[in-house]
Amino acid sequence: MRALRCPVVELRQYTLHPGQRDVLIDLFDQEFVETQEAVGMTVLGQFRDLDDPxxxxxxxxxxxxxxxxxxLESFYGGPVWHAHRDRANATMIDSDDVLLLRPASARGGFPAPPGARQAPGEPAASPPSLLLATIWYGHGPFDTPFVEFFERRVRPVLTEAGGEPLAYLRSEHAxxxxxxxxxxxxxxxxxxxARFADEGRIDDxxxxxxxxxxWSEEVLPAVSQRWARTPQxxxxxxxxxSVLR
Incomplete structure (x- = not known):
């Protein structure tokens, strides 16, 4: 069993002013990666949403x-954020869409990266890839029996369809x-x-x-009865x- 990495995870979705995403990414990748990790966080990955520029x-x-x-107190109260926060905030319309998560089981956390993060300006060490994040919204907790069902019944079907889960997490209510x-x-x-080589592999x-x-006869009926609304x-x-790639 692999070691549990990052027992607490934030999934952060920022809505930006038009044309400002690459401005924020350049600033983030240059100034906000190592400086956050230096005070005790792990920057697991940062991404462009393919369906929303x-x-x-x-x-x-x-x-x-x-x-x-x-x-968080060390970073947001420290000199790096104070030096760059106005530029960062100027790109954003909303930064409050944040889900607080924890690995759903000891097997559900993100794996350790295969190598070191590239330095700014260096070409990526690994080939391009895409991630698909699927968010199920429940009308009740995704409890331990559900997680066991996911691992025993859902994960094999996803894997058979070419989308082996890389990590799976549930709400952290602390x-x-x-x-x-x-x-x-x-x-x-x-x-x-799940990780895919390109958009065609996601579609497939x-x-x-x-x-x-x-999926349609065994898994989906059991899973969808827990949904409070359409998955995202x-x-x-x-x-x-991004280390996660």
Whole structure:
């Protein structure tokens, strides 16, 4: 069993002013990666949303909720954020769409990266890839029996259709230890991530699911009865310095 990486994870979706995404990405990748990790966070990945040119999505991890508070206080109260916050905030319309998550089980966390993050300006060490994040919104908790069902019945069908889950997480309901940054606390979500070589492979995966008898007859009826609303899919292109790619 692999070690649990980042027991607390934020999935952050920012709505930006038109034409400002690459401005923010350049600033983020240059100034906000190593400086956040230096105070105790893990920048898991940062992405362009392929279906919304004005959305920037990123993942940030922590060892636990108390250390999350300490790390965020250190960063947002420190000199790097103070030096660059006006430029960063000027790109944003909304930065409060944040889900606080935890790995759904000891097998559900993000794997350790295969190598070091590239330095600014260097070409990516690995070939381009895309991530598909699927967010299921529940009318009740995605509890341990559901997670066991996902691992035993859902994951094999996703894998058979070419979309093996890279990580799968559920809502973390601990109190927000850094209230200056809001999170969406009153929702039940289950989020899983898969990696694909390109958009065609994502389309192929979704098509294979639609035509899978295991999915339509066995898995989907059991899963969809827990949904409070239509699931959300995010097709994500890693930025040049994203470790998760």
């Amino acid at each position: 004005d959305r920037f999505v990123w993942l940030r991890g922590f060892d636990d909720m108390p250390r999350r508070a300490d790390a 109190p927000n230890t850094f209230p200056a940054l809001p999170v969406r606390m009153n929702e039940e979500v289950f989020v899983w991530f 995966h979704l098509n294979r699911l639609r035509h899978s008898a295991h 899919r995010l097709r994500l292109a890693p930025t040049e310095r």
